[in-house]
Amino acid sequence: MFQVRPEVDAATLLGYGKVQELKELADALHADVLIVDHELTPTQQRNLESATGIKVIDRTQLILDIFAHRARTAEGRLQVELAQLKYMLPRLSGQGSSLSRLGGGIGTRGPGETKLETDRRRIATRIKKLERDLDRVRTGRALHREKRGAVPIPTVSMAGYTNAGKSTLFNRLTAAGVLADARMFATLDPTTRAITLPSRRRVLLSDTVGFVRNLPTTLIEAFRATLEEVADAALILHVVDVSSDQAAQHVAEVFRVLGEIGAAGTPQILVLNKADRLPAEEHDATVLGARLLADAGQSPSTPVVMVSGLTGEGLAQLFARIDEVVPFDAVETVQFRIPLRDGASIALLHECGKVRKEVYDGNLCVMEVDAPESLRRRLRRYLIGNSTPAVENSVHN
Secondary structure (H helix, E strand, O other): OOOOOOOOEOOOEOOHHHHHHHHHHHHHHOOOEEEEOOOOOHHHHHHHHHHHOOEEEEHHHHHHHHHHHHOOOHHHHHHHHHHHHHHHHHHOOOOOHHHOEOOOOOOOOOOOEOHHHHHHHHHHHHHHHHHHHHHHHHHHHHHHHHHHHHOOOOEEEEEEEOOOOHHHHHHHHHOOOOOOOOOOOOOOOOEEEEEEOOOOOEEEEEEOOOEOOOOOHHHHHHOHHHHHHHHOOOEEEEEEEOOOOOHHHHHHHHHHHHHHOOOOOOOEEEEEEOHHHOOHHHOOHHHHHHHHHHHOOOOOOOOEEEOOOOOOOOHHHHHHHHHHHOOOOOEEEEEEEEEOOOHHHHHHHHHHOEEEEEEEEOOEEEEEEEEEHHHHHHOHHHEEEOOOOOHHHHHHO
16 A cells, blocks of 8 residues: 655554554455554554554564564674664653562662663663674774785775675675575575686675665664674675666665765675576666666766676676786785795695796796785795796796
């Protein structure tokens, strides 16, 4: 049921006549619950429940309930519980004097303290404990990021509207086998895997929770520890379902949420996913990307790649574009002179670098390699120099 009003009704959100119509419809359908696609104040929720005689759930509570079903890790459960309690606290309502009780001892309000007041105090205490626990989680994540920063392996985070196909694309890129489901918020707990780019650099790819329009403020606050991973990424893969009629609105909403969590300045690649659902003549990433960015009011300079997480189309172009944009662990062509007895270092150069030339001279192996900074630092004792002369000249000298 929809209603267009110049302004919301302070008491019931909807007008009096619409509420009566809603009650008649609920009675006719024998409905058990009423879901309102709007955030209700505690007063509006109570008045609607009283008028209709059934349970009323607003948009925020529905999202929180879905998150509660999706949470798997201890951190995810903490975040969801904190958001639920903050939502519940102003919505507690007493049930008359039958709930009042005599209190005694230290810490009570004396005779007549109601169950409502007791519940509020218990919830407030629980919220403080959860916030302390999540602060420890946030500190732990910061330490992990600091350790990762010691070795220049950048993190690439996948962000996008819920059900944009992020997990399917993540599985295609990493063979991680994470849950990929058409349900909203199927991915709640982030997953991180290492991938190797065409330049032989290694990056960490992270799959995160999907965004949604009007994401509840309590949810953003509770998931700040998780969303910090997105904010601290070297690159964000902004995944959008290009086959959706609301793709432009989804792109705009994701940009807005990224701005709220402090990630607006992070480099992005707009990944147009689900290309397999488009006709072949519409597979022009430049045109579609420019249109979506313009409709979302964003800069047209954002790189765009069209892919299909289901079929694998466009993944090579995506890897190449990530290689171009990721600024860390820069690759340079350098030369190494390695003793043949150190076969592990020779194998490491083949594994993590791109070997251009390899010449054996007695007990030495002279190699010209496109090597990332982390690899050069690891084998710096064997470096000949940072210039790129021919290998034969180095052997002759």
